[in-house]
Amino acid sequence: MKCPICGAVNDDDARFCENCGAKLSPIQSGANSFTAPGTSNIPVSRGSQSSGYTPKVNIIGAGNTDNRTYASSLGSISNTGRGTNAGYGQPNQTGFATNRNNSTGYQIPYTPSNYTNTSQRPSSGRGSRKNLIITILSVLAAFIALLVAEYFLTGGSLLFGGIGGGGNYKRKAENCVEYFLDGNLEKVAGLSKGISQSSLSECGFSDSDEYADFLKSAYDYLYYDYCENISYEVTSDIQNTDTFRQMEFTVHCEYNSKPYEDILIVNLYKQGGKWYPVLYSYR
Numbered sequence: 612m613k614c615p616i617c618g619a620v621n622d623d624d625a626r627f628c629e630n631c632g633a634k635l636s637p638i639q640s641g642a643n644s645f646t647a648p649g650t651s652n653i654p655v656s657r658g659s660q661s662s663g664y665t666p667k668v669n670i671i672g673a674g675n676t677d678n679r680t681y682a683s684s685l686g687s688i689s690n691t692g693r694g695t696n697a698g699y700g701q702p703n704q705t706g707f708a709t710n711r712n713n714s715t716g717y718q719i720p721y722t723p724s725n726y727t728n729t730s731q732r733p734s735s736g737r738g739s740r741k742n743l744i745i746t747i748l749s750v751l752a753a754f755i756a757l758l759v760a761e762y763f764l765t766g767g768s769l770l771f772g773g774i775g776g777g778g779n780y781k782r783k784a785e786n787c788v789e790y791f792l793d794g795n796l797e798k799v800a801g802l803s804k805g806i807s808q809s810s811l812s813e814c815g816f817s818d819s820d821e822y823a824d825f826l827k828s829a830y831d832y833l834y835y836d837y838c839e840n841i842s843y844e845v846t847s848d849i850q851n852t853d854t855f856r857q858m859e860f861t862v863h864c865e866y867n868s869k870p871y872e873d874i875l876i877v878n879l880y881k882q883g884g885k886w887y888p889v890l891y892s893y894r
Contacts, residue, residue: 621635846859
């Protein structure tokens, strides 16, 4: 049987054209038309068939499972302008693979490797910045703790030792006065431990033992064991050289409900970057 659409010769009992897939049916004598499934009659010119002309058929009825013409016609649809996924039922879209799954015919969802493999994820830098900040704060805290400990233990300062004529000379002198008013004479003498003998001699003491005796007699004479409401203030701070200062303290107190004021003079000597206070006199 000859196909009225493409002119291909098929078996007499064939239901569909083996070449174009058109449904074959006996042609009524005297009729020059072919009715495709779901279409109206379309005139067919036998002369055009012999010259290779294939009439265009308006394909309808895609749901007809017997209409192989519809299935074959999809292959001839141009993909121009429809993206790389044209012909698969949807245009190419961002976030989907450019190829379909050959086994299912559906699009393969695109999952970037840097979201499935943590080793390939781009680093935001937050973790490294956080660690850097923690490290800096830890070092700063340790440094401050070192300065505070050195300040209270020795009265000196590792950082500000050269400022203001030697740094914490004032704190050293205040420690000397505070220990003296509390009656802790051993600590007062300990603040001058390590001072040169020449500096101690400038204050009128032949050695450290004589200085210790002076501290005891001064404390006993001023009767601070019996005084109340004791306070002090700096009334004079004189810098003679880079290695010597003299500070005057006025001590306020009450004895038998009467106010008294005493003057304590402290000489300070700088040796090896540290200040050594010596209670020089009282009145």
